[in-house]
Amino acid sequence: xxxxxRPRRMTGIGRVLVVxxxxxxxxxxxxxxxxxxxxxxxxxxxxxxxxxSAVVYILATLALIFSASRVWYRxxxxxxxxxxxxxxxxxxxxxxxxxxxxxxxVWSFYGMGYVFIxxxxxxxxxxxxxxxxxxxxxxxxxxxxA
Numbered sequence: 001x002x003x004x005x006r007p008r009r010m011t012g013i014g015r016v017l018v019v020x021x022x023x024x025x026x027x028x029x030x031x032x033x034x035x036x037x038x039x040x041x042x043x044x045x046x047x048x049x050x051x052x053s054a055v056v057y058i059l060a061t062l063a064l065i066f067s068a069s070r071v072w073y074r075x076x077x078x079x080x081x082x083x084x085x086x087x088x089x090x091x092x093x094x095x096x097x098x099x100x101x102x103x104x105x106v107w108s109f110y111g112m113g114y115v116f117i118x119x120x121x122x123x124x125x126x127x128x129x130x131x132x133x134x135x136x137x138x139x140x141x142x143x144x145x146a
Contacts, residue, residue, distance in 0.1 A: 017128055018064050020121060024114070025057035028106045035103065043103040049090060053106040053118075056083050060125065073134050080129065084122035087111060091119065 032050035040047050056079055063076035091110035094101045104113050111118030 013124070013128060014064070014132065017121075017125055018061060020117065021057055021061040021064060021125070024106070024117065024121070025054060025061050027114070028054035028057050031106065039103070043101065046101045046103045046105045046108070049086075049105040049107065053083075053086065056086065064125070064128075067129065067132070068134050070134050073129065076125070076129055080122050080125040083118075084126065087118045087122065 028050060032047060032054045035043075035047040035050055060076060060079040060083060063072050063079050066072035067076050087107040087110060090105060090107035094105075094108040101108055106114060107118055110116060
């Protein structure tokens with residue numbers, strides 16, 4: 001049970017972000033595991049990037065859940081920032097050099113295979129982190145509920 005002096009962070013859009021990140025984490029993990037086991041030799045770069053995106057989505061999901069902690073908040077910034085750079089660079093590279101990607105990754109063509117959610121999600125995630133900074137804990141005075 002949460003104390004009355006500490007507001008809940010995972011409400012509204014925060015919960016939606018966590019759910020969407022968790023779904024992408026599951027989807028990317030399942031996709032990359034199958035791709036790596038069955039056809040890694042066919043497209044090692046693409047399938048490795050699918051695995052990297054799965055790890056990033058898992059880390060971002062956990063970091064958003066625990067983002068009230070300053071450490072997890074920083075991890076969320078790094079993970080979601082990396083995701084943004086990844087989707088923009090892999091998306092662009094998959095358009096400019098499609099020969100590098102004989103099979104699609106989660107981030108290919110800016111996440112077109114996932115209805116462009118991988119392109120939009122990091123912007124929403126960074127916005128949410130910016131607008132929901134962790135509250136500095138004051139150890140000298142007890143918090144008073146307003």
